[in-house]
Amino acid sequence: RVRAVIIAIDGPAASGKGTLARKLADHFGLPHLDTGLLYRATARALIDAGERLDDAASAVAAARGLALTEFDEARLRGRAMGEAASVVAAIPAVRATLAAAQRGFALRPEGAVLDGRDIGTVICPEADVKIFVTASPQTRAQRRALELAGRDEPADYAAILEDIRIRDERDSTRAIAPLRAAPDAHALDTTALDVEGAFAAALRFVPAGRR
Ligand code: CDP
Numbered sequence: 342r343v344r345a346v347i348i349a350i351d352g353p354a355a356s357g358k359g360t361l362a363r364k365l366a367d368h369f370g371l372p373h374l375d376t377g378l379l380y381r382a383t384a385r386a387l388i389d390a391g392e393r394l395d396d397a398a399s400a401v402a403a404a405r406g407l408a409l410t411e412f413d414e415a416r417l418r419g420r421a422m423g424e425a426a427s428v429v430a431a432i433p434a435v436r437a438t439l440a441a442a443q444r445g446f447a448l449r450p451e452g453a454v455l456d457g458r459d460i461g462t463v464i465c466p467e468a469d470v471k472i473f474v475t476a477s478p479q480t481r482a483q484r485r486a487l488e489l490a491g492r493d494e495p496a497d498y499a500a501i502l503e504d505i506r507i508r509d510e511r512d513s514t515r516a517i518a519p520l521r522a523a524p525d526a527h528a529l530d531t532t533a534l535d536v537e538g539a540f541a542a543a544l545r546f547v548p549a550g551r552r
């Protein structure tokens with residue numbers, strides 16, 4: 342590689358951005374940060390402390406207290422925590438606190454892959470490769486239902502589809518860093534693609550000299 346590559350991947354819930362980000366990171370030997378975990382862990386800390394999710398001061402303190410590497414994913418991946426994360430994610434001071442940690446990760450000398458909602462627009466506008474991953478809400482709900490069934494969480498398709506609709510709406514209409522494709526992002530619709538198909542399509546977005 343010529344110089345360290347930054348790959349920014351954004352998209353709505355269960356579009357497949359996390360799976361794609363992990364595969365690209367493995368392929369290129371780059372460190373990966375799932376930035377959704379930061380918002381989920383902030384929400385978890387507030388709930389554990391009995392604080393309100395919309396209390397900005399407590400939320401900032403919770404965000405400051407996170408250690409970037411130590412996530413108990415089993416306690417963060419559930420449905421309720423995705424919903425709670427999107428509430429704290431709308432607080433500007435929380436985003437500012439978490440942005441610093443994400444920037445630090447992205448600017449590592451070895452390069453990085455980050456996935457989230459605002460990586461290509463806010464966190465890393467200078468990323469070398471930006472991918473905006475989408476899939477139909479029905480496909481995303483089916484994927485999430487399968488995942489939750491594997492985690493032994495009640496996985497009612499209609500309720501999950503409704504969760505996805507509410508979270509898409511909140512994430513795309515918030516005043517700060519809304520879910521949005523960067524103007525220079527490559528669009529990747531994974532509705533009809535399996536994991537390998539999405540990976541193959543994404544590889545084509547990486548300039549030949551950097552593959
Ligand atoms: O990170 P995000 O919420 O966007 O989605 P994910 O956790 O990467 O993917 C949700 C589920 O969809 C996982 O179980 C994947 O195996 C599956 N999937 C995918 O990621 N990509 C496809 N093209 C098809 C399915």
Ligand code: CDP
Nearest residue numbers: 353354355376377380426427430457458459
């Ligand atoms: O995997 P899934 O897409 O369901 O959720 P996630 O990526 O873990 O993100 C959970 C929530 O955190 C999202 O609904 C967003 O509200 C928020 N988030 C954000 O605002 N900005 C990011 N860079 C990542 C997540």
